[in-house]
Amino acid sequence: MFRLSNNLIGILNILTFLLSIPILWAGIWLSKHGASECEKFLDKPVIILGVFLMVVSLAGLIGSCCKVSWLLWVYLLVMFLLIVVLFCFTIFAFVVTNKGAGRVLSDKGYKEYRLGDYSNWLQKRVNSTSNWNKIRSCLADSKVCSSFSSKYLNDTAEKFYSEHLSSVQSGCCKPSNDCGFTYVGPTNWTGSGTTSTNPDCTTWSNDPNVLCYDCQSCKAGLLDQVKTDWKKVAIINIVFLIVLVIVYSIGCCAFRNSRRDNAYGKYP
Known part of the structure; x- marks a missing residue:
């Protein structure tokens, strides 16, 4: 039987993959039907986000369910980099918005x-x-x-x-x-x-x-509006970071399980 960590990573990545589909569709729709340059400006970031989530979730799903250690390693590396980037952005957002008021x-x-x-x-x-x-x-x-x-x-x-x-x-x-x-x-x-x-x-x-x-x-x-919005985003990022750290920890357990199973050449 699969260990609990492998199952959890598989379920989380199925959800992430399903989430990436409407995000990717929204980016493609904006690129074709955006009413203004301001709307079309968002199409490339949204498409990139959708593709990124789709690829990463597939790597995590295949790596955990099929016990492909190198895919799980790539998945964990990307997750670690994402945690670092989000952490740095959150600190940066608080620093640049600590001044200014009406x-x-x-x-x-x-x-x-x-x-x-x-x-x-x-x-x-x-x-x-x-x-x-x-x-x-x-x-x-x-x-x-x-x-x-x-x-x-x-x-x-x-x-x-x-x-x-x-x-x-x-x-x-x-x-x-x-x-x-x-x-x-x-x-x-x-x-x-x-x-x-x-x-x-x-x-x-x-x-x-x-x-x-x-x-x-x-x-x-x-800038006052940006300051307000960035602070909201930073608070959301803190919650997201906590979730990512938990998922990353589960992923590490799944990676360890996959390496152990591959080493013994059989399921536990």
């Missing part, structure tokens, strides 16, 4: 965001012209500001100032509070000859295709 305005329901408050590594990513052009295009494709405008279209100035806006809405879809512009609509503001040194005041435009997409506040608002 600044509370005493008479506003929303916060404002300053690029200099965030980590240098994140700042360099969004200050890269090529990177930001792609991000800007994705923000426009997502219609984050057009939906923002529709949602708050009937707000009076007092009502709008009390709204709790997302970091991207606050940073990209309206001018900075420093500018002192007069509210006309969510994405329509009248300049008042401000003397503010904030460069975003001259960057802002009522043109719905421009708005504050090129403002420092927009980059900061995006």
Whole structure:
């Protein structure tokens, strides 16, 4: 009879193989039917993930069920590397997101965001012209500001100032509070000859295709969202790492069993 560890590895890899099928299908679908470049940007990583999971699960399944020691060795090596990569990414994610937060305005329901408050590594990513052009295009494709405008279209100035806006809405879809512009609509503001040194005041435009997409506040608002998302991912990674370590330990037992059985030339 197969040992328990071999059976568990076999079952886990069957589940992983089944999971890889919809992931691979989703990547192929995105590459053919993605509505925008932002959606199509995800197709290659998703396809690679799907193929990776499929190959690794097959190696673990065949290695454990057929007691092929070298396949189990490859499987364990990949698992070990994956654990190391996830561990390093989790630490990195916590380090680069430990700085930065929205600044509370005493008479506003929303916060404002300053690029200099965030980590240098994140700042360099969004200050890269090529990177930001792609991000800007994705923000426009997502219609984050057009939906923002529709949602708050009937707000009076007092009502709008009390709204709790997302970091991207606050940073990209309206001018900075420093500018002192007069509210006309969510994405329509009248300049008042401000003397503010904030460069975003001259960057802002009522043109719905421009708005504050090129403002420092927009980059900061995006980074605040990235910071929140990365922290969530890092917490999920911790749970995933614990699961991987358990699976890796079971795999080591299965590998030991396979080597012992191959050495004796018979099942235990």
